[in-house]
Amino acid sequence: MKKKLFSLSLMFSCGLGAQQASQLFEMSLDELLNVSVTTPGKFAQSLDAAPGVTTVITREEIQSLGAGSLYEVLERAPAVQMMGSFFYPQNLAVIRGMQLTHASNEVLILLNGRPMRDSFTGGENFAFFTAFPIDSLKHIEIIRGPGSVLYGSNAFAGVINLVTLEKQAEPKVTLAAGSEGRQALELQSGWQGEEGNLNLFFRGFKEDGWQFSALDNGAQPGQFDAGEKNHSLLVTANIGGLEINALHAYSEQDFWGSVSSWTSGPAQDERQASSRRALLDVGYSLEISEPLTLDLNAGYASSDFSHYNYDASSDNYLLEAMLDYQMADAGRWLMGGTLWHQSIDTTPGLSVAPIPAFSQNWYSFYAQYQSRNQTPLNWYLGTQINKVENVDANTEFRAGIVYQLDAKQGLKLDYGGAFRAAYAVETQFDLIICCDDQGNNRGGLRGNPALEPEQVDTLQAQYFRTEGGHRYALSVFYSELSELVERQRAADRVLDFVNRGSLDVYGLELEGRYILDASQFNYSYSYQKNKNHGVDDFSLMPNHLVKWSYLWHGSQDWSAAIHHTWSSGFHSNSIRNPNTFVVNPEPGAYHLLGLTVTRHFQIGTKQAELSLTADNVLDEDIYQPEIAGRTINSHPARAGANAMLWLSIVL
Template identity: 20%
Template sequence: MIKTSYFKGYVVKLVILPILLIAFLLNADEVTLDDDFLASLDEVSDIASKSKLNIDDMPGFVTILQGKKLELLGVENIYEALSLVPGVELSMEASGAKQVIFRGVKEKGKVKLLVDGVVINNTYRGSMYYYLDFPIEMVERIEVIRGPGSVLYGSNAISGVISIITKNSKKESANRIFATASTATRYMGGAQASYNLDEKTNLKIDGYYQKNDIHVDAGADKAGVESDSDEDLKDYSIGINLNIDKMKLLARYKHSQNGVAFGLGNYAVPENDEGFININAFAQVAYEDSINADINYKATLGVGTYNQKVDTRFLKHPVNGDVIYDGDYKESNYYGEFLLNSNTFKNNTLTIGSRYEYANSQKTTLSTYFKESGDTFIPVEDIIKPDRSRNIFSLYIDDSISLSEDIDLIAGLRWDNYSDFGDAFTPRLGLIWRTDSNLNLKMLYSRSFRAPSWIELYATVPNISIGNPQLDAEIADTVELGAVYRPSSENTIRFNIYATQIDNLIVRESGIYQQHGKDKYFGGEAEWLAALNSSSDLKMGLSYVDAIDQENIALPDIANFLANMTFLYDFNLGITSGTVMKYVSSRKRMDGDTRDDLDGYFLFDQTFTYQYDSLSISASVKNIFDEKYKYPAVANTYSDDYPRLGRSGLISAKWEF
C-alpha cells in the first residue's frame, strides 16, 4: 500500500503536475494574447478619440483644425483660424477686444475657451479674447464645438466651445524654433523644447514673443476727429508641461499689452496711450489612471489668475478735455475636478464628473480723472464692489447608450450651484443613427447657460455700468439635426441645421444691467472635406444664420452668410501651396442707424511653403486683392466703421530638430 501510494505521488509530481503547469502556462499565454489584443483596441480607440477621427459618431457638431495645416495655409493665430469654422464670424469691439461670433450670437461670454483643458474665461466679464492672438505655431490642433456644450463644460458654453491643444501637450518629443515677420509690422519668435528625463518623465517647455505696431486709417471718431487706430501688441507666453508617469503638471503664463484700437469710448486714442494689459496664468496638476479595464478616472487640482490693467483715454469732455480711465482688476480661482469614465455596464459609455471652484476678486480699483486738471470725473474707487467671491459646485453625468450596433442614445445632465445666484440645470438628449457605412444621422437637444459675470452683478460706475445682484443665468435651448455623408473614403460631407433660443438675456440699458427678453437663432452649416489625393486637401464651409429678437427684428451687425475654402497642394518638390478664401455677407444695421448695411467682403490669401529636411520657410500674401473690409461700429461713433488691414506679406521660418 505504501509503495502504491508512493508510486501515485511520484506520478502526480513528475507527470501530471508538469502537464497541468504546461497547460496552465499555454492557457495563460493565450489569455495574455487576447488581453493584449483588446488592450490594443482600447489604445487605438483612444487615438481615434483624441485625434477626433470619430467625431462623426459623437454627439454635437465639431470642427477640427490641425495646427500643421493652419501653418501651411499662412494662418497666424487662433482668431484667424476660427474664421475657417463654419458659422463663425470675426468681429472686434472699439477697445480692440477681438470677438468670435458663433452662429450669430454676438454677446460676450457665450463662447468657452480652454487651453490644454484649462478654462480661460474669467469671472469678471466671462471674456477670453486675450488668448485669441495665441500664435498658431504653438498649436497642435483646435477642436471647436459649434453649438452648446454646457453638460460637459458648464457656464459660457452657449454658442460654442474652443479647445486649444498646444504642441506642449503632445506625447511625442520634438524641439522647434520658429520666427515670423510681416509687412503689417508683426514680428514673432518662439521655441519649444522637450526633454526625456527618464523612461516615464518628460518635460516640455515652450515660449514666444510677438509684437506688432498696427495702425489703420480709422476715419472720423465719435468726436469727428480723423485718426488712426492703435492696435499695438506686445505679447508673450511661457508654458511648461511635466509628465511623470500618470501625473501631468502644466502651467502657463501669458502677458499681453494692447493698444485700445478705436478708443474705449469710440474716441480715438492719442499716441503713447498705455492701453490694456491682460495677464493670465494657470497651473494644474492632474492624475489619470485606470481602476480596471473598464473604468478610468482623472483627478485635477488647479489655480488660475487674471489681471487686467487699463490706462487710457476714456472720452473727450466738451469743456474739460480728455478723461483718463485708470483701472486695475485682479481675480484668482482655485478648483478641483474628478472625472470618471466607465464601460462597466454593457453598451454604456458613462462619464461622471464633479467640480468645485472658488473664485475671488483681489483688486477692483478704478479712477477716472481729467488729464489736465487731475480732478475726478466719476466719484468711484472700484470697478465692481470689492472683495467678491463665488463658490461653484457642479455635478454632471453623461451616458452614451448603444441601443443597437447602429443607434446610440446620448443622455446627460449637469447641476451647477453658484453661491451668488443659485442653481442651473442643463440636460442634453441625443440620438446618433449610423444608417449604413456612408451615412450618419444626428439629432440633439441641449440646454446651456451663462452665469452672470461680476461686472453684470456688481459694477459700480454710475451712468455707465451699474450691476444688478438679482440677475439669474441666461438659458439657451438648442435643437440640432445633422447628417454626415461619406460617399467615399476621400469625401466627407457634414450638414446640420439648428434652432436656438436664449432666454433671460442680460442687457445693459441706461447704464444698468437688467434681465429680460429673448433672442432666437435659426441656421444651418455645411462642410465638405475632400482628401483629393495624397498631395491635396480641400475643405469648404458654408453657413447661414437668421438671428432675431423677441419682436422678430433682425439682430444687427451679423452676417447671414459665411463661406470659406482652404486648399493645400503638395507639389512633391518640397513645396506646398496653401490657399484660403473667405466670404462674409453684408451686415444689417440696428434700428435707428441711418447708414447703409455694411458691405460684405471676400478675402483671398496665398501661402507657399518650402520644406528642406527639418527646415521650412513660408511666404504668404494675405488679402491679395487688397479688399477694403470693415468690422461694424455702433451708430453715432465711427461712421466708417472699423476698417481692417489691406494686403500684407508674411515670411516665416521653422526648424524642427
C-alpha cells in the same frame, strides 16, 4: 492695390518640413476624414460616433495655410466669425451669429479639455487669440451648439478645445522681422524619459500696426496705428501619471479708448489695453477597478486686465472630480462635480475702482450616459445642476441619438440646454457719474447681484457621409435664448444690468473635406438668421459665410495653399440703437483671400522650409459694427494687404 503693396518680413518659424509634408497624405482616408475627438463626450471617440456637431482643424491645415495666430486659425473654421471692438481688439469668436456683447462669454475655450475662464468679464480672451503658441497644437476641436452639461458656464454657443502635441516636440527656433514693424521670437523643445514627457513652447510677437482711421462720436476725424505686443509660455507634461498644463499669455493692444472719442481720455499714443492670463492645471487618473476610473483636477487661473481708467484682476481656483465607468459594449457613464472659487478686485486709474474686492463660490454636478453598442443606433443623455451665489440653482439637459445608416453615412439628432452665468462686471460693477447742474446723475453703470444665468435651448440635426476621399456634413439648428443680460436706464439715469433679452437663432451649415492624391480641398457654407421680439438680425452678424481652402503637397520640394472667406455684410447698428450716429462707412460684404507658397529643403542635415504668406490679398477695406457702446455705426476691423516670408529650421 488701393494701399501699399505687400511688404516682406523674415521669419524663422515652426512649419511642415519636407518629410512632414510628404506624410500628410500617407494616413488612411478614414484617419484623415473620421478623426478621433474627445471634447463632445470627454473621452476619445470617432467624429461619426461623437454627440453633437463638431469640426476638427488639423495640425497640417494650421501649418500649411500659414496662420500667424490662433485668431487667424479660427477665422477659417465653419460658422465662426472672428472680430473685436474698439475696447477689446481681437477678442471675439462668434459661433452661429450669437454675438451679444464684446466680451467673449458665449464660447468656452479649453486647453486640453481644461476650461480657461476669467471671473471678471467671463470673456476677456484676446490674450489667447493673439499670444497663444499655435505651433504647440495637435489639432483644434470646435463644438457648435451647447456644451454646458459637461463644461459649465460659457459653453453656450460653442466650445473650442485647443489640443496640444502629445509626443515629444522637435527643437525649433523662430525669429522674425517684417512689415508694419512686425518682429517675433519663437522657441520650442521637448524632453522624453521613462517617467513621461515635457514640452515647452514660447512665442513673442509685436508689430507697430495697421492704420485705424475713423470718425468718432462727435464726427471728428482721427487715426492711430493698431499695434500690439504679445508673449506666451506654454508647458505641457505627462510625468508619473500627472497631466500638467501651464500657460502664461500676455497681450497689449493699442486701442481707441474706453469710448469712441479721440478727445476723451489721455493722448491717443498713450492708450493701451492689456490682458495677462495664466493657467496651471494638474490632473490625475486613478484606476479604482478595471472599468471604473476617478479623474481628479486641481487648477489655478488668474487674469489681469488693465487700461487707463482702472485695473481689474481675478484669482480662480477650480477643483473637479469625475467618475468614468466604462461598461464594455453596454455604454459609458460620466459623473462629476466642480467647485470654482473666485476672487475679484479692481484698482483705480484715471477713474475710481468700479468693483469692490469680493469673492464667491460656484458649484456644479453633472452626469452623462452614452451607449456604446454595436447596433446602428446609439444614444446619450446628460444633465448638469449649477449653483451660483445669490440666485437659485438651475438645471440643464442634453439628449440625442446617432444613427449609422450604413458604413458610409449617418444621422445625428441632438438637443442641448446651456447657461452663461453673470460675472463680476455685471453683478458688482458700481460706477455712477455725478452730477449735472441740477444735481442729477449724468450716467454710469450699476451691477445686479441677483442676475439669473442666461439660458439657451438648441435643437440640431446633422447628416454626414464619407465616400471616396470625400467627407461632408449638413447640419440644421434652432436655438432659443432667454434671460439675456442687457442694460436698462433707471430713473436716476444710471444703466442697470437686468434679465430681459431673448433671441431666436436658426440656420444651416454645410462643411466638407475632399482628399485626392497629394491635395486637400476644404469648404463650408453657413447661414444664420436671428430675431429678438420680431426684430430681424438683432445680433448684427452676417447671414452668410462661405469659406474654402486648397492645400497642395505634390512635391518633396514645394507645397502651396490658398484660402478664401466671403462674408455677407454685417447689419446696421441702428437695429440695436436707433440713435446711432452714422459717421463711418456701413459694413458691407467682403472677400478675404490668403496665399501660402512653401519651399522645403535642407541645411546640412537639418530640415528647413521657406514660406511666403499673403493675407487680405485683395486689399479689402473691412468694417464692422461698433459693438462696445453702439454710439457710432462702424469702425475698421482689420489690416489691408500684407505678406510675410517665413523660414523654418528644425534644430
